[in-house]
Amino acid sequence: MDADLVRQIGSGSDREAEAELLRRMAPRIRLYGLRHLRDEHASEDLTQQVLITTLEALRAGRLREPEKLASFVLGTCRITVLDLRRNTQRRERLLERFGADLLAPVAPSKPRLDYEQLTRCLQNLKERERTVVFLTFYDEQTGADVAGFLGVSEANVRVIRHRAIHQLRDRMGVVA
DSSP states (O other): OHHHHHHHHHHTOOHHHHHHHHHHHHHHHHHHHHHHHOOHHHHHHHHHHHHHHHHHHHHTTOOSOGGGHHHHHHHHHHHHHHHHHHHHHHHHHHHHHHHHHHHSOOOOOOOOOOHHHHHHHHHHSOHHHHHHHIIIIISOOOHHHHHHHHTSOHHHHHHHHHHHHHHHHHHHTOOO
């Protein structure tokens, strides 16, 4: 009887045969799950996973001996439960190793930037300082390029940029 069911499902045209397989095998899989997983929800998950795996295998014709359908389902249950246990053990080891980091207090998030205030602060900088900040951070120019544009040394550009950033931090209320 199982062999006929397997052949019908393998032909791909008999949805009723698939429904019969589900009716026949779901209670067995569920009991296997309850016995080995000792959890109702895990048992239901196991039932779905094994039935999907079984249907995919039967539709693809991967069951060589159709009369051994029950053994195939039992083997799929066994492998799936072993995978679930292995994943649970792996998760527990990871939690033991990294769990303290996960439970550590989270650093407060950085405050959002007030673009209007930043614009006002940039406008209050001297023209030379504003030009250095703009060319460095907006145009992404190198210190040498900015120095060539302004006709000053690279060291002077670094000093101007440092002072401008310091002023912007003070005006924005940022603690360094």
